[in-house]
Amino acid sequence: MLLVGVNRSPYTRRVAITLKAYGMPFEQRALSGFADRAEVRTRNPLGRIPALVLDSGETLIDSGAIIDHLDETHGRNRALTPEAGADRRAVMKVAATMMGACDKALQAAYSRNHTPPEKQHQPWFDDCIAQAASALAAVDAMVNPNEPYLLLGRLTQADITAFVAERIARGLGVDTDTQMPKLRALTRKLMEEEPFRSTEP
Numbered sequence: 001m002l003l004v005g006v007n008r009s010p011y012t013r014r015v016a017i018t019l020k021a022y023g024m025p026f027e028q029r030a031l032s033g034f035a036d037r038a039e040v041r042t043r044n045p046l047g048r049i050p051a052l053v054l055d056s057g058e059t060l061i062d063s064g065a066i067i068d069h070l071d072e073t074h075g076r077n078r079a080l081t082p083e084a085g086a087d088r089r090a091v092m093k094v095a096a097t098m099m100g101a102c103d104k105a106l107q108a109a110y111s112r113n114h115t116p117p118e119k120q121h122q123p124w125f126d127d128c129i130a131q132a133a134s135a136l137a138a139v140d141a142m143v144n145p146n147e148p149y150l151l152l153g154r155l156t157q158a159d160i161t162a163f164v165a166e167r168i169a170r171g172l173g174v175d176t177d178t179q180m181p182k183l184r185a186l187t188r189k190l191m192e193e194e195p196f197r198s199t200e201p
């Protein structure tokens with residue numbers, strides 16, 4: 001399999017961590033959604049990363065759809081998102097919250113990086129960051145420091161999505177050490193695990 005995208009992208013890194021957690025071998029083509037637009041569009045007409053090229057030649061796009069396929073291949077009964085019921089709903093809710101936080105953090109980054117200085121609107125940047133921070137604070141409140149993971153006593157997509165969302169928010173200036181200390185402690189712990197450590201950009 002070929003993963004297309006840079007691990008600076010929280011969506012790409014989420015897929016890379018999942019592939020490693022499942023022990024699935026893959027190669028990676030580190031393309032950026034902006035710097036490598038033309039080549040990215042040959043993989044995904046929308047021009048976004050990640051894309052995953054399967055050994056059959058079929059290409060999947062969007063981290064959620066890619067991970068759904070990886071869960072199916074790995075076996076739904078031992079996937080990082082539980083198969084059904086309350087456990088599945090709980091993991092999917094955190095994952096949706098954290099992917100939304102990534103969306104808002106990136107909107108803030110895009111407004112800063114792709115708008116001429118005289119057209120930048122600080123209140124919009126601040127509002128995007130505040131939404132991302134509010135979502136992270138909600139997940140921080142769920143962390144039980146006596147448990148190794150966020151939910152179910154095992155690694156799930158809740159941890160992976162919280163990890164990538166905390167990372168991007170911190171990079172944009174959110175002081176997660178003081179504002180989300182329990183979540184920050186969890187991400188430090190996760191960094192000791194190979195799938196997280198080895199995907200650090």
Ligand SMILES: N[C@@H](CCC(=O)N[C@@H](CS)C(=O)NCC(=O)O)C(=O)O
Pocket residue numbers: 008009010011012032033034047048049050061062063064106
């Ligand atoms: N919902 C998508 C979001 C993917 C996404 O927005 N990727 C960014 C990189 S972090 C990108 O390629 N942006 C380029 C663009 O939107 O033009 C997913 O989960 O994969």
